[in-house]
Amino acid sequence: MSGIRIQGVSKHFGDNVALKRVDLEIREGEFFSLLGPSGCGKTTLLNMIAGFLEPTAGEIAIGGRDVTWLPPYQRNIGMVFQNYALFPHLNVFENVAYGLKIRKKPRAEIRSRVEESLAAVRLESFAKRMPHQLSGGQQQRVAIARALAIQPAVLLLDEPLSNLDAKLRKEMQTELKNLQRRVGITTVLVTHDQEEALSLSDRIGILGGGELQQLGTPLEVYRRPANRFAAEFIGQVNLIEARPLSDGQPASPGLLLFAAEGFETEPGKPLLLEAANEPSLKRGGPVKLMLRPERIRVSGEPRERGANCARARVADVSYAGNALRITAKLEGSGELVIHAPDPSFPDLPEPGQPLHLRWQPEDLIPLLPEAGRP
Amino acid sequence: MKTRGSKWRKSGFHWLLISPSLLFLGLFLVVPFVLLAVLSFRDVDSLMNLLPTYSFAQYKEIFTSDIYLGTIGSTLWVALVTTAICIVLAYPAAYLLVRSPNRKLRTFFYILLVSPLLTSVVIRTFAWIVLLAQNGLVNEFLLKLHLIDQPLSLLWNMKAVIIAYVQVMLPFAVMPIATSLEDIRPNLRQASMSLGAGRIRTFARVTLPLTVPGMISGAAIVFSLAAGSYITPLLVGGRLQPLLPLAIYQQVMQISNLPLAAAMSFTLLILVAVVVGLLGLIMKRWEAKING
Numbered sequence: 001m002s003g004i005r006i007q008g009v010s011k012h013f014g015d016n017v018a019l020k021r022v023d024l025e026i027r028e029g030e031f032f033s034l035l036g037p038s039g040c041g042k043t044t045l046l047n048m049i050a051g052f053l054e055p056t057a058g059e060i061a062i063g064g065r066d067v068t069w070l071p072p073y074q075r076n077i078g079m080v081f082q083n084y085a086l087f088p089h090l091n092v093f094e095n096v097a098y099g100l101k102i103r104k105k106p107r108a109e110i111r112s113r114v115e116e117s118l119a120a121v122r123l124e125s126f127a128k129r130m131p132h133q134l135s136g137g138q139q140q141r142v143a144i145a146r147a148l149a150i151q152p153a154v155l156l157l158d159e160p161l162s163n164l165d166a167k168l169r170k171e172m173q174t175e176l177k178n179l180q181r182r183v184g185i186t187t188v189l190v191t192h193d194q195e196e197a198l199s200l201s202d203r204i205g206i207l208g209g210g211e212l213q214q215l216g217t218p219l220e221v222y223r224r225p226a227n228r229f230a231a232e233f234i235g236q237v238n239l240i241e242a243r244p245l246s247d248g249q250p251a252s253p254g255l256l257l258f259a260a261e262g263f264e265t266e267p268g269k270p271l272l273l274e275a276a277n278e279p280s281l282k283r284g285g286p287v288k289l290m291l292r293p294e295r296i297r298v299s300g301e302p303r304e305r306g307a308n309c310a311r312a313r314v315a316d317v318s319y320a321g322n323a324l325r326i327t328a329k330l331e332g333s334g335e336l337v338i339h340a341p342d343p344s345f346p347d348l349p350e351p352g353q354p355l356h357l358r359w360q361p362e363d364l365i366p367l368l369p370e371a372g373r374p
Numbered sequence: 375m376k377t378r379g380s381k382w383r384k385s386g387f388h389w390l391l392i393s394p395s396l397l398f399l400g401l402f403l404v405v406p407f408v409l410l411a412v413l414s415f416r417d418v419d420s421l422m423n424l425l426p427t428y429s430f431a432q433y434k435e436i437f438t439s440d441i442y443l444g445t446i447g448s449t450l451w452v453a454l455v456t457t458a459i460c461i462v463l464a465y466p467a468a469y470l471l472v473r474s475p476n477r478k479l480r481t482f483f484y485i486l487l488v489s490p491l492l493t494s495v496v497i498r499t500f501a502w503i504v505l506l507a508q509n510g511l512v513n514e515f516l517l518k519l520h521l522i523d524q525p526l527s528l529l530w531n532m533k534a535v536i537i538a539y540v541q542v543m544l545p546f547a548v549m550p551i552a553t554s555l556e557d558i559r560p561n562l563r564q565a566s567m568s569l570g571a572g573r574i575r576t577f578a579r580v581t582l583p584l585t586v587p588g589m590i591s592g593a594a595i596v597f598s599l600a601a602g603s604y605i606t607p608l609l610v611g612g613r614l615q616p617l618l619p620l621a622i623y624q625q626v627m628q629i630s631n632l633p634l635a636a637a638m639s640f641t642l643l644i645l646v647a648v649v650v651g652l653l654g655l656i657m658k659r660w661e662a663k664i665n666g
Contacts, residue, residue: 050564050568051567052564052567071567071572072564072567072568073567073568073569073570073571073572076570077568078568079564079565079568081561081564081565083559083561085559085561085562085564085565086565087562087565087566087580088562088584088664088665089583089584089660089663089664098566098569098571098579099569099570099571102569102570102571102575102579103570130663130664130666132664132665132666133666146565146569147568147569150569150570156568
């Protein structure tokens with residue numbers, strides 16, 4: 001059991017910079033996710049932790065031991081691959097026993113450890129099967145058992161669930177999380193699936209353009225994304241450029257008043273925004289604010305006039321079962337995306353139907369410039 | 375009914391397309407085979423004239439004569455040794471081919487590998503005579519270095535035959551091994567390494583077992599070529615080497631015992647078919663284990 005320390009790690013492929021000076025500390029026993037779009041460098045980083053790639057610069061330590069230049073077979077890692085990578089010529093038992101045989105463990109110990117590992121993934125009765133006789137989900141569980149059987153210092157998961165269908169993926173997520181808790185092993189998951197990262201992780205590192213854009217708990221990265229990249233990558237978002245209004249009076253102290261650019265409640269009348277006062281807004285210049293679609297409340301009746309509310313008309317509706325995704329066009333100009341829970345509309349709203357939108361000052365989150373961009 | 379009709383028309387068209395090659399094969403392979411089979415059961419008199427009677431006499435002669443049994447034995451042995459050497463030498467070559475760092479280098483290796491196939495076997499075998507003769511390049515070289523006092527007799531023996539065989543047949547072993555190496559997902563090697571196996575153990579436990587099918591198909595090709603070749607042993611081994619193809623040649627061209635030659639041909643054919651069939655069976659088993 002040990003943590004992972006990544007210090008100033010860069011990776012160049014020729015002229016291509018895959019990672020730029022990443023610093024990251026993954027704590028002991030933590031479930032950590034590296035989240036990002038394809039090409040963001042997350043798999044490169046995982047491959048460097050595993051030892052399949054060497055960093056161009058920087059250091060990687062596992063459990064306090066510098067492993068930067070060690071080959072994978074000397075790092076004591078357990079790795080699970082996207083396509084499972086089970087040895088096709090070995091049966092389930094032999095696959096799980098592979099690492100133990102390499103370590104020249106006594107037969108009895110191998111047997112008990114393999115049985116233990118297979119029991120942990122509920123595949124005890126499949127020991128004699130060949131990989132091709134298993135379903136995708138079963139293969140993935142064998143791969144996890146194989147990685148855990150050697151009792152590695154860290155468990156590395158490279159998009160392990162992305163080849164499974166949606167329902168099975170959910171089940172495996174729960175199983176994986178429970179297993180990780182039970183074993184208590186430091187785990188690094190690479191994924192592009194934000195929901196997976198949010199529901200499994202203790203902490204998430206969002207990678208974009210080869211740089212760490214944000215590091216935080218699932219709650220932090222979703223509710224308080226550090227920048228536009230993080231905001232847009234995790235969930236949907238309304239981004240609003242706004243400039244501070246010095247002449248306007250906020251409704252209460254501790255709030256700041258802004259005028260949105262490109263959003264007008266009526267032609268010529270900009271949308272007024274009231275945001276909670278915080279250090280990042282103190283600079284006084286134009287700001288970028290984020291408004292999550294599910295934070296916007298919808299009512300048929302007008303309630304108040306002023307900031308943080310607008311009249312709009314339905315432009316487009318798509319029904320997702322548990323929620324409605326509505327694109328609403330403000331009476332003046334600008335569009336906002338709204339996620340409304342299913343019960344909020346008895347019937348699907350028609351395009352053109354008027355809506356009254358409002359939100360709380362805390363729902364407007366200021367975003368900082370992205371890492372790697374001015 | 376309509377779909378059935380169109381199916382029929384479609385398969386009729388397919389038959390039409392393959393009929394020229396079928397006709398060719400039938401006329402020039404199957405018919406001669408049948409004639410040869412019939413011939414092998416004919417009796418001959420002491421002047422090698424064909425008699426109108428049929429018997430197993432020719433087969434009886436082959437399987438009761440020590441000379442012919444010895445010839446069969448050494449034919450199989452030479453083919454086996456050639457196959458073994460070819461597989462061992464082909465493996466690293468196939469590895470180099472598959473793992474070459476860039477496509478240009480890979481194409482270069484491929485061309486290098488198949489270029490011997492562009493010259494005729496006769497020419498390549500003659501080259502071995504130039505190299506291995508008493509006053510050939512190899513002996514001259516060794517003499518100059520004073521490693522030997524007298525020229526070694528490198529030519530006109532089985533060693534020369536095996537050397538020439540290996541050179542001629544190596545590409546046929548490299549290709550299937552390279553193909554099966556290429557089919558191995560790189561992830562498997564990574565998985566093996568993540569589980570603590572170094573390169574050598576990863577090779578022994580993952581790569582090697584997964585290339586068994588490639589090695590078997592390479593072995594089948596090389597074995598059947600080596601057991602049936604006739605020009606190469608004639609040129610570098612001489613016509614007196616105890617090899618079935620040479621014995622057949624002798625029966626046809628010098629003794630004119632056509633039925634015996636036909637019986638020998640069939641014996642050789644069946645021996646090779648049995649070996650190749652066995653290899654195929656092993657491969658089927660192995661692939662069934664892996665792929666279901």
